[in-house]
């Protein structure tokens with residue numbers, strides 16, 4: 001059995017339509033989630049032994065997961081972000097959790113749980129006190145995707161001695177969060193909000209891994225390749241819409257517009273090559289951890305650059321029509337521009353450049 005990619009490709013116009021309908025009121029994409037779940041997208045990250053495809057949890061899943069996230073990103077960047085967070089959390093439990101914790105994750109996924117990863121701190125970062133029998137939380141998470149819908153967020157929390165720990169929270173009543181962070185302009189369907197954990201009590205089996213595991217390299221940086229894959233889907237869609245809309249308006253033969261189409265295709269292909277390299281290096285074995293982290297970091301910046309270039313080319317090529325709300329291009333640009341804001345881009349580039357000043361990038365197996 002393999003993932004039904006053909007069925008997913010057929011579904012993309014439906015996902016895009018829902019994303020556009022939901023944009024104005026920032027409505028969560030319930031229908032798209034249900035359809036993706038029926039296709040098996042949310043159980044795909046489980047290892048084969050647990051009934052999944054091992055996407056994100058087994059090395060052979062690297063390129064199929066890239067394809068899955070890219071396609072979902074083509075249909076809806078908001079859904080792509082939610083799926084990416086779900087995969088990320090499951091991956092971390094598979095990497096650092098116990099067998100029993102992973103079995104529980106698999107059972108929860110089969111029962112329809114939505115996982116997410118919430119690490120961004122608010123004014124009051126999440127802290128915890130552990131007396132051996134119970135863990136008591138205090139503080140809140142910001143920019144939490146699916147704030148009202150994620151039932152199993154994997155969060156980071158700080159212990160009194162300063163250690164950072166990961167913990168998997170069971171939220172069977174996720175309505176206690178706020179779906180708003182003040183009106184975000186793009187990615188409105190992702191339900192990005194805040195969640196106050198103050199007073200929540202967990203049992204010790206909620207702890208995943210050891211102190212410091214969350215920041216451990218290369219995992220800490222390498223996981224960003226999955227966000228790159230989703231962003232690539234948004235880039236794909238904008239490039240396709242640029243070509244289609246120029247042709248529809250009989251403006252495609254103009255040499256200036258051809259230059260834009262050519263530059264957009266180059267940017268898209270650049271992002272695609274970087275995404276593939278990042279996926280293979282991150283999910284393969286044998287690369288130096290520093291090489292893995294720095295390669296994915298360069299891929300992040302390359303994809304950001306490609307996305308920003310494509311947005312500019314689309315705006316200049318389509319003109320004001322790219323800013324008209326009834327044109328789907330308008331929303332996708334907003335979603336992509338928002339999605340491309342990922343943490344600490346300056347540091348990401350500078351550290352990767354420093355790492356590769358005196359050594360070459362790794363080549364994934366099979367590449368020249």
Ligand SMILES: Cc1cc2nc3c(=O)[nH]c(=O)nc-3n(C[C@H](O)[C@H](O)[C@H](O)COP(=O)(O)OP(=O)(O)OC[C@H]3O[C@@H](n4cnc5c(N)ncnc54)[C@H](O)[C@@H]3O)c2cc1C
Nearest residue numbers: 117118119120143144145187338339341342343344345346
């Ligand atoms: C759609 C969406 C969904 C998200 N969902 C989640 C989620 O589910 N869970 C979660 O945990 N997070 C989530 N996030 C938050 C995300 O992980 C990042 O925290 C966020 O995108 C950071 O963006 P930023 O531009 O504010 O980054 P910043 O890191 O603040 O960068 C902004 C600028 O400041 C610079 N800068 C950074 N640090 C410094 C410094 N110390 N001094 C000077 N300059 C600095 C950067 O290089 C950059 O130029 C989401 C974000 C988006 C866009």
